[in-house]
Amino acid sequence: MDNGRRRFIQLLAGIPVAASNCGDGSGQTVRDRGREEIVPNIDIRMFAEPGSVSILPDRSTSVWSYRAELLQGSSQSIDTKTDSYLGPTIRVKKGDAVRVRFENRIPQISVIHWHGLHVPPEMDGHPRIAISQGKSYEYLFQVNDRAGTYWYHAHPDKITGYQVYRGLAGLFLVEDQHEQSLGLPGGEYDIPLVIQDRSFDRDGSLVYFGQNMMGRMVMIQGFLGDTVLVNGKPNHRIAVKQGVYRFRLLNGSNSRIYKLYLDTGSDFTLIGSDGGLLSIPLQREFIVLGPGERAESLIDFSSYPAGSQVVLRSMRFDGGAMGPGMMGSGPRGMGRRGMGGQGMMNYGPMNGEEDFPVTSFSVTDEKGTDFSSPPRLSGIPEPDVREAVNRDNPREFNFEMRGMQVTINGRTFRMTSVAPWERVKLDTAEIWEVRNVSPMPHPVHIHGLQFQVLKRRNPWPDFNGGYLDEGWKDTVLLMPEESVQLLLRFRDYTGLYVYHCHNLEHEDLGMMRNYEVVS
Ligand code: C2O
Ligand code: CU
Ligand code: CU
Numbered sequence: 001m002d003n004g005r006r007r008f009i010q011l012l013a014g015i016p017v018a019a020s021n022c023g024d025g026s027g028q029t030v031r032d033r034g035r036e037e038i039v040p041n042i043d044i045r046m047f048a049e050p051g052s053v054s055i056l057p058d059r060s061t062s063v064w065s066y067r068a069e070l071l072q073g074s075s076q077s078i079d080t081k082t083d084s085y086l087g088p089t090i091r092v093k094k095g096d097a098v099r100v101r102f103e104n105r106i107p108q109i110s111v112i113h114w115h116g117l118h119v120p121p122e123m124d125g126h127p128r129i130a131i132s133q134g135k136s137y138e139y140l141f142q143v144n145d146r147a148g149t150y151w152y153h154a155h156p157d158k159i160t161g162y163q164v165y166r167g168l169a170g171l172f173l174v175e176d177q178h179e180q181s182l183g184l185p186g187g188e189y190d191i192p193l194v195i196q197d198r199s200f201d202r203d204g205s206l207v208y209f210g211q212n213m214m215g216r217m218v219m220i221q222g223f224l225g226d227t228v229l230v231n232g233k234p235n236h237r238i239a240v241k242q243g244v245y246r247f248r249l250l251n252g253s254n255s256r257i258y259k260l261y262l263d264t265g266s267d268f269t270l271i272g273s274d275g276g277l278l279s280i281p282l283q284r285e286f287i288v289l290g291p292g293e294r295a296e297s298l299i300d301f302s303s304y305p306a307g308s309q310v311v312l313r314s315m316r317f318d319g320g321a322m323g324p325g326m327m328g329s330g331p332r333g334m335g336r337r338g339m340g341g342q343g344m345m346n347y348g349p350m351n352g353e354e355d356f357p358v359t360s361f362s363v364t365d366e367k368g369t370d371f372s373s374p375p376r377l378s379g380i381p382e383p384d385v386r387e388a389v390n391r392d393n394p395r396e397f398n399f400e401m402r403g404m405q406v407t408i409n410g411r412t413f414r415m416t417s418v419a420p421w422e423r424v425k426l427d428t429a430e431i432w433e434v435r436n437v438s439p440m441p442h443p444v445h446i447h448g449l450q451f452q453v454l455k456r457r458n459p460w461p462d463f464n465g466g467y468l469d470e471g472w473k474d475t476v477l478l479m480p481e482e483s484v485q486l487l488l489r490f491r492d493y494t495g496l497y498v499y500h501c502h503n504l505e506h507e508d509l510g511m512m513r514n515y516e517v518v519s
Helices: 003-013 160-166 177-181 215-221 331-339 504-509
Strands: 029-032 035-038 042-053 061-072 089-093 097-104 112-115 136-142 148-154 169-175 190-198 227-230 237-242 244-251 258-262 268-273 276-284 287-289 294-300 309-314 356-367 395-402 405-408 423-425 428-436 442-446 452-457 475-478 483-490 495-501 512-518
Touching (some): 061 160, 148 244, 148 276, 148 294, 169 190, 169 244, 190 356, 215 504, 287 294, 405 504, 423 428, 428 475, 442 483, 475 483, 495 504
Parallel strands (some): 042 097, 089 169, 237 356, 395 428, 423 512
Antiparallel strands (some): 042 061, 097 136, 258 287, 268 276, 268 294, 309 356, 395 405, 428 483, 442 475, 452 483, 495 512
16 A cells, blocks of 8 residues: 555544555555545445345244445445345455445444454444444445455444344455456356354244343353254255355354254365465365354265255254353253244254254256366465564463353453553564363454464364364354464554454453554
8 A cells, every 4th residue: 555545544544554555456546636545436325224024934024134225336246136134245356445335224323344354443343433323334445355255244332143133244255366267166156155043933033032131141152043044044955056166155143153064975175264265175074164254165066966965064063061052041942932833944953962954955957067176276375473573472362251251361342442462563463372261162253354373272172173274264263272373464554453252142241352453
């Protein structure tokens, strides 16, 4: 980024910015008049609003959804023909400058966070910029991120779990030239699968925690629904041709962890994680996805006869002492109450102890595309710890549980407070050691950047071999007693970002903190 643009962002943000760099895309910036400005080539009006969708047969469900209007830009930029509660899929190219004029039409404060994108703090959806009903906020940023599967969702303090649960989430897909050059399966062969769990009442309404005495205890476990939805639909199935597909998996659930496998026994060919393409494709028998994480896999249906079914399932696992399924009176019980006796779903009460279908692929007799992955997908630097200014003394972040409180280094979220150990310097790299010292899982997410996982200690036996720690990451699942060392680089922007547990109930209980990038 040159001085002009830096000055503009500085102006916009009201903060000093010391140094910066820029993406390689078709950046829509004006470089004259002594000032540089981000001029959007994609301009969107986006609403968070109440609505009603049909999820279960014969009844409608009231939801909160993002709905959008494209004011400027290619018609592919937003996919408005959604029939689910999910927001429109936003599809941009690296280098695009995006403006989203967000209008809040729900009766709570809200804010949009662009999960995984590297944008200035004011554009990142920090809870402190949440706006009330009737108000609007203008997001304006250039997308300098790698091609990949990102997403956006509501992010207000203490009510993120509730708002995302009611529907406020959508995909944000970035493409770039390098990715295009690989000729990966595209169009109808590029299919996002957003996996979430929900519970419904008899009348079709969504069930979240009641405001009762059980609330806090249930919240500390996190919400677990009894019905798995994919792209907002139960019993999700799609017809596939006899060819190769690219699936973009997002665990968009509040707190459920999935251990995904194919019932045919075939491996996944993983090509991407949170921050886009891996360096080389990886064969895996199963993939563990914590809330917020993404995985991209190729699946080849060419050898399956017409009429066959391939089912993507989640395997039973040990979820830890406090993990899914421990508290019979928790969501599991709630699930029974929600769905019991209706007999319309195949799923039992879902928790870590169950094995359940996520999506079925019905193979047709049509020939699809052929594709075999190149041996090298993208250039990812080998993480070099010598880059880190604190290589001899990694910062420690302990994700703990104290009584009925979940904390990070003993603290909970306060809107703008930053502890001394949460201040980092712009243009440096650091090692963070993130440790789970509690008996329950924590998917740890850091805003504003993509990091690399240096090592994982104490891998959870049930998940070992299924973690996707490769590539660029923004969320990393930590099972009890696990710890990871991450390499982070703080670039381009100063200011406050949050990091938190992406179990959204934990986040809402305060398992979130600010970190501040200072110049
Ligand atoms: Cu997807 Cu702060 O989160
Ligand atoms: Cu995020
Ligand atoms: Cu947590």
